[in-house]
Amino acid sequence: MIDNSIYILGIESSCDDTSASVIHNGKILSNVIANQEIHAAYGGVVPELASRAHQQNIVPVVQQALHKANIDKKDVKAIAFTRGPGLMGSLLVGTSFAKSLALSLNVPLIAVNHMQAHILAHFIEDDAQKKPPFPFLCLTISGGHTQIVKVTDYFNMEVLGETIDDAVGEAFDKSAKILGLPYPGGPLIDKYAQQGNPKAFRFTKPKVGDLEFSFSGLKTGILYFIQKNVKENPNFIEENLYDICASIQYTIINILMDKIKNAVKETGINHVAIAGGVSANSEIRKRLKQAESDWGWSTYIPKFEFTTDNAGMIAIAGYLKYLQNDFVDETVGAKARFKVSE
Template sequence: MLVLGIESSCDETGVALVEALGAGVPRLRAHALHSQIDMHQAYGGVVPELASRDHIRRVLPLTREVLREAGCGVDAIDLVAYTRGPGLAGALLVGAGVACALAAALEKPVLPVHHLEGHLLSPFLSADPPEFPFVALLVSGGHTQLMRVDGVGRYELLGETIDDAAGEAFDKSAKLLGLPYPGGPALSTLAEGGDPAAFKLPRPLLHSGDLDFSFAGLKTAVLTQVKKLGPALDDPQVRADLAASTQAAIVEVLVKKSLAALDATGLQRLVVAGGVGANRALRSQLDAACARRGVRVHYPELHLCTDNGAMIALAAALRVQAGVARPQRGYAFDVQPRWPLEAIDF
């Protein structure tokens, strides 16, 4: 089964082909990705209307590129998958519309996919795929969640952010430091030259006794430090120190809450997925902490941490293999800009 996946939930257009062979782990045949970072940088953040228009321009050329790379024609596609949500409504409609039109033209079935399920399952495309069951730390954009995962479609929410997510804390703190969009990667790069203990910043909900997160207070603490420093923030070392201290606070919360989730479930396997999962400090500290406990940690390949079509095609293939989704031959569609992962109903 050859699955074409289309991702268009925010500011990256992704298209990929994944091949499912029997009951084995599907393999990635080809993928292509276009990032809108340069376009949105002038505005300091994503402009939804511009994002939607750019998806329209990119999705078909990327599809042709993927088919060329895979060495197959469009008729070889057995299933077309697309991101139904969550995400920006206009951007989601582009991917959904193209996917359903293509499937209808080919008389092939179509399958909507949850964006976060794509991230959750993306480590199965890595050289070291996980095995069920596991605890998943999902750190993608506006989402920070801990899930117990017993199989495809079998997800239990353990904890989630009650306000800002980890990715938002990175991005908003970076903006306060005057760093360009997208702020998270820029802050992480700046932090490499700083002292993580230079500023005492809060670790919200670290000792709450539950598995929920909160990063809004950390952002406010960074704002307070920026105001307090004033012109001193122009010193490159001071900025690096504040960046490093901010990153240290976020990473410590993510690591300790993940370990608490492992303790609560009794599981010995952790999956980390989503854009923040590419953060080197997070990976280093999780690897060290889990190694001390004999816990296996799995990540997506670095180039598959951000939004991409491969994770959408993979999620569709795995859902079909597991018998938890039936591809549709009706081509009416809708999108779900707000859609909890545990609310998947197809």
């Protein structure tokens, strides 16, 4: 019998977004995110600045999450927090705050693996979203990770293939930087690609294992391509921006789709989900949906609000762990490196 008073507070601080969320029996009541605009001036996340901003944001963000959920902090049954992976300074802020709050409220503490949480966002209670059945494959794509994960149970995950160098989100952002677009540039490439010809320019796909990814060579290829053409025509980027963005995006999404096709073939599992910040990309969402009719897959695409780093996904992971009495004590520490299988 479900206890109708299970309110879990989730706290996420792995990178540059401070977030807090309240979940009630699997249903999200609030999901508050404070973005850090300061990093745009540096063209990327500055760890020291990120941890300072988390210290400023965490109290008001948690207060707002409780207020929006219309509950008092005394109603919280447990506190879930991101233990890792992520930037150590940022993780320490969330970990310390969660430990202190749990101690003051005398409630259990739940440590959450950030990468598992991205995948478990698919299990947030929502009438409009279908949940994947076990086992399923999940393509986890973000600024720091690119992996194909076989998910056998909520906390039983195995990496079948991953990037041997850079993550796909980094490939998008670095390509945008080469084009002179502001940080974060990935969403801008997606936006401009809508108006371009995806086959205007051809970029070489890396030759790696069937389930492996590689993006460093592609980034170098894009850099040389831009340098060569700008040398011949200083206005090349300006005159061809939409087509360049469309061609870059087309190449990257093709790489992702090829690999997930290989994984389906190898495992025989045709339930396919995506997770992580890059799963907000319109082209991967479109192509995955198309795969249902093209190849007979069942596909699972998260809501936009649960794609980027957010505490809603930490809260659902926390809720599922709460049901298993999977708690940690005050000696728990943050982990900058954390495998999805841990």
